[in-house]
Amino acid sequence: MSRLVRVGEVARELGVTPARLRQLADSGVVPSERSPGGHRVFDPGAVRSALARRSSSDFTQPRWTEPTWERLLPLAGLQEDAVWRDVVVDVLQDRLSPEGRSTAGYAFTEMLNNAIDHSGAADVRVAVWASRLEIRFEVSDDGRGALHHLQQRLGLEDAYDALGELTKGKTTTDPEHHSGEGIFFTSKAVDVFTLESAGLRWTVDNVRQDQAVGASDIDVGTRVRWEMDPATTTPIADVFGAYTDEDHQFSRTRTVVRLFGIGVRFVSRSEAKRLMRGLDRFKEVTLDFTGVEEVGQGFVDEVLRVWPRKHEGTLVTPVGMTGPVEFMVRRGLPSAAQPSGTGDA
Template structure:
């Protein structure tokens, strides 16, 4: 039976996703899912092998084939002048076959991160590593400059690196207000499927990431390591991401703070709440994402939803993804004040 190109692509993507997930009895699972024969599945697998998309490890086991390219840029050689150069030299040719929306996201994201290296890191060397398979593209950007968290901590006279990471989640944070809006990391982190910054033994990430090999690489970087990953088939666009956090005129008015990425345990204290609230007056709306937070203390909740809210009634504070325990404490402090 011949399938439409769209149907065949759906089956192929499903096969590849199951390979990544190390699904047992791969052929049987695919055959049952699409109501096709295992012989048909084997035909697809052989085609993927012939095209160099996957490789067979042993009976019934396959891996996606990754390409790996590295590039080095030196400030002394005049390489660290243009923030678009690494995209044009390293990445553009690797993603030219992908959708325009994917190319735009990568153009924006990589250029913004390179600009941070050029203008803020004082780095002499920058390395770009591109790893790609049929499903995803990964970009690692590493420099030997001043670590980003250390730079933020020192510039804003913050007590520790954790405070610097907390501020970074909010956006509108820059050590050079005359020349930068402080939006690059915020919006890039929202566009990517995976976004991670490693520096000074600390990690900033807006997503779950458990690849020990990548984390091992980043831990050895002297300055800052940025990891970005995006599906080659994503439907996201830069515009829709900007629109989520901007008003009708395009101004950056909304921030989203994933609390589980800031606190190692349940937030309980007023001092923790003050960390969250710092600089929120720069926004009209602050979305506090409680996903992964099991409970919160009364002091933490009261400081944000009563004390800060009364002091800044013009700011809309929106809690999201609260479980029953968190919502109960939220309702408690709201109703008792």
Template sequence: MQSFKITPDLAEHEVWEQFVEPMVRMLPTNVKGIWNHAFTEMFNNAIDHSGSPHALVTIERTAASTSIHIDDEGVGIFKKLKQELDLESESHAIFELSKGKLTTDPKNHSGEGIFFTSRMLDLFTIMSGELYFSHRHDFSNDWLLDMGKPTSGTTVSMALNNHSSRTTRKVFDQYSGTDGDYGFNKTVIPVALAQYGEDALVSRSQAKRVLARVNLFERVVFDFEGVREIGQSFADQIFRVYASEHPGIELTCINASPAVDAMIRRAKSGKTDRPPERPVN
């Protein structure tokens, strides 16, 4: 465990070289490469965005796996995103963060750090304010929990098997284009995170919230894991209206229940529940 004072001169690569890398030096090259990427991305976020005077790094290693935790005392990542991007709530901030390409500083950051880091690791969690976000490699559904009791700052926790076969390149390739195009062109949207509280996904306004910033990608996969059903207007707005207005964006879905799949197929067929227009005499 080591505390670092955040100053203009603090550099994430120096902390990696002096404190973290010696702890993972004996791990396989691909695993060490993932830790290099994950740690420097998340520690840089603490330096550039948290507003915290200090950052605490804790490393735990066993024969099977390694965990790294980064704690800061700043404003809180979800609160900062909500305020600076004028989002509806901190839950909304998490949903947008899960899509990728979200940043409060586009001049200096691409908004890709958390998206790719979370997918390289076995477990990636962020705890901030009253909310806890979790992404697991072996579980398709992202989790968003309301802890009820607010916490200060932000805690990022990461874990990876010491013998993982994953590589940074394999993860980047999953969300890149074809023909050698390594741009960040594909995203997977966990639709369940758009269900705030007891709200069912039924309206066009909810669909438009799900579709925010989708135009930044060429391929969009809507993951309906954890969503039992959706409304006709919600499906129609995404899979008929938006799809017809943006033919250059490939929209697909996975893990749809029979009820969700039926509503999507209905929308794609062009059927709506609107009453027919009266003919003009």
């Protein structure tokens, strides 16, 4: 948890009156706590996470208007690090902790580089919202669109399929010049990350450790937004460390099963194949079953027996299972590879 702040400060940040904020807190829309003295206090990270889940409501929409800093930049010859230096000088300056500066710089340059190298658009819109409690960024273009681009270049079925591939990491359309790391690591390094393209919105909420796919009104091009704590003390090296090995290779991933189906039941072998496709590019794959309510025998057999047998260089570890799912998974696992429990491995 980060620092706790009082009603007035959060209300100012959200552009509502303190009375309205108390109302929102009472109704549970905005999470809050009581200080030892009985005052209502807020954890800015938890507030960000709650608002991200309501990203299209009347109440949260105004957060994304009137940026502190905004530019429409021609992409020809644009250099992401030069734009980042301008953002730092113009708006961020001493707002960031050293760790916040590394994380923000990494995310910004990676997302702007994607627009430069992959979008095929004429220009890019960059916007920053900066306050004492949070910084928010947006990079958007009206180019070919990340999901359509991946779908076409990798020969995938549809944009939804492309999104599944993107969530795995090491997914790139240009392996000669790129390694498919930018979106994966950026999405894990900030508090809340969203990528919108082809009518889909992918949200990675690192405050609640949750991911979701929903609808978006962005059909053309790509819009990426992310939010973070400017005073964060988490070094970005910790984020890389969680997914790299001793040789600093990106050799581990964590794949959220729920993102690969419609609903909470995973029954068929073909769903399993879609989930596992290409994961042999990692040495260790953690499969997160959180939120999955039912799995079928064919699905489990493909994921935990057939696939690992064919790909002996990859260790597959299921986590986050409950009730009937855990039962089916335990039943389907070869006896040497029993999961370590329902929590994180």
